[in-house]
Amino acid sequence: MLKKGFLKPEISINKLGGRRFWTGIVVGIASSFIFSLFFNYSREALRMVTSMNDLYILPERDFRIYDLFTATFSTSIGLGLTIVYWLNGRNSYIKKLYYQRFAVANSWFIVFVAIMIVGRLGSVIPIIVYGQQGFDNQLNFIRDFSLLLFCIPIYIFIAHWLSIRLIFKIHNWAIYSLLIFSLTSFLIFQVTNVDRSIINDSYYNQNKGRYEYVNSEIKKALKYDVNISDSIKNILQKKYADRTNQLVFNLKQQFQNDNVVPLKSLILEKIVIHNMNQHTSYYSRRKPDLDRNWSYAQPEQIYCQIQKYESNSAEVKVLFEILNEQSQLFIIPEINWDDWDSYSQYEKEKSFRRRNLMYITETIQSKLIQVIEQLRTEKKYEIYHYLLPEIEFIDIGNQKQCEIELTCANMV
Template sequence: MKKIDFKKDKISIQNIGKQRFWFGIISGFISAITISLIINKTRELIRYLTSISEDLLTFENKELTFFNYFFVSLSTVLGLSITIWVWMGGSINKRKKHKLYKQQVRTNTQLIFWLVLFLIAQLGCLFLFLILAKNSTNYGHSINLYEDHSILFILIPIVIFAQNWFLVRLIYKTGKWIFISVFVSVITTLILYKTTTVDQNKLNDMYFTRYEKEYNYVELEKSKAKKKYGVKYNKTTIEILKQWRTQSARKQVRDIKEIFSKEGKLSIDTIILQKIIIHNHKIYSSYRYHSKSRPLNNWQYALPENILKQIMYFECDSNETKELFETLKEEIILVNKSKIELNNYEIYERINNLEPKVNIELVKQLIRVSDSLKSLKKYSELNKLLPEIKNVP
């Protein structure tokens, strides 16, 4: 009877083939570099494309570092898949089932390799589509992958690494090769992190330069409020003030408008926030609905009459009154550079921030409020703050 040998050989350069061994190492390393560069460059491209019409997606330092390491470690284990795929393509088959097992290993490593790349590409395209789609900016309420699912991103490279070597063990005894490959993979990950990671500060600086005046105004008013009135804004409030189209930013604009429409005195910090929002021309809706019954519905800030109502709550020499006059001043400046709409018609229109529009009814209301204040002698000094309303139909 023929004796069947079930013993597996130890994996070695001799069994793999010296030329094939080094070709696999070089192929895997080049693949890892290429994948890491493509992922990092594509990620910056997506950030750039979204910044054209939406807020730039930014990360905290620890979150950015975490995902940078994830992508380079993922690239490293995918490079290992290519290395093993090359190694298992040798023609040395000492056992009858070697050829079959090697084909299985090559098939599975390629399946893992292309499946992971496909999922990354799909997620990138989906993310870009959702961000660029109309009314889909959800940074303010998006899932925090770093805080909620960080363990998933730690496990993915580990699972791919283990799966690659599990398949190899069908053919060879791996011995110390697994531990050696762990060490080499860590070194490769560190090298890729240093050489292929994109400096996101370049795009961040370019984006922030676009809104430099607005950001400087926010910082100026924040310092002024703290120095003159003892008002301290928390970090989140300031961050939202420097956003434009996130849900949090839109909600902030809408909430402050609603607060002004209610009865009762407002705090000076709320008044200053409204002034900043008007000055920077932030909006809560990207569309305008023209309605004959509600002509002032599209005005996204406190109505002039509501500002006047607040002025009447305070003494003429109070800090709140001065800031309310400053807020009214910002509204007049905005109206003066806006196009006046004389007709109302039932239609939706995309708002163009470069060409602000105001309804004739708002201008009339602003004129009435301005004239009312100018008729009161106690506001004679503060009235000097108010520019002349030039944009009158």
């Protein structure tokens, strides 16, 4: 014979209590909005941390997918809080109190564990991975773990209803709940999105000089029938991305043989020097060839490239501009700390770069001075002499003078 209370009652608004039911719905929806806003603004705050290197910027479509995940995840958390509110307190229709306590405890457990997991992943990855120098979107959750973003909210939704099934017969309530869950998630998705242009514009203004220089040089390149693709433009606009470092290294390698360097590579070389992009530096206590840390073409290599072209060619003009950009790295004045705010971000970085070059290179400064002096004596390049500034050797750090022989093969 079945004991009284063996059969589970059917879930209904009357059995939960009308006031308790509707108040629980309000608590769940309100908390969903609050959590979604919190997660979205926290994500933007963590994204701002990456601006110390290369700001983490995704296509708008990817950002909206993350917004959708945040909305569904927050709604699932709100569902858990609704269930906790429904089942708290004494209910005469619930005969097995230990199931009630278990359902409440289970809902709290799911809510806290879900928040801890998503919070930990959402905070550690932007700080440690996305903020690393060299990060170039190698880890992309939408590309690599899109199923995980879909499964987390669904799992939380199902886990909450499984605990309710221990107490009530739910029948179609789970289906109705899924519809309300979807509508609420969509509403939150539309309402709680964050204006990402605030951080993007701030980062752009901070690096405005770099972006404008890249754009202007790409436009100039079109006059020489040189087309620079949008993908390369994106690489040039970054400071420390892995593809940017690799581009700098590949350009440097092109100057290390006797072949003629094409005009497109010369233009790219000028841009990376101006924007102070660099490849990985080499450090050793035994002080090996420190000039390996120079991320660009050697001055004598540029001289040899100049000799391979006619004096009135576009390539020669760009090569002289490259020498000018290299010279600027050594003649930029020291920052006057009393007038710190009067300097642009680019001027500050360039001054720091000059000081750094004095310690991680040895003979580049000396070679550059000799190449400039030699070109000043050659009358056929007189129209480009305005691009050759006066440089005085500064004996700081590991700098030392050396003599180079400017003889080149395959001269015009």
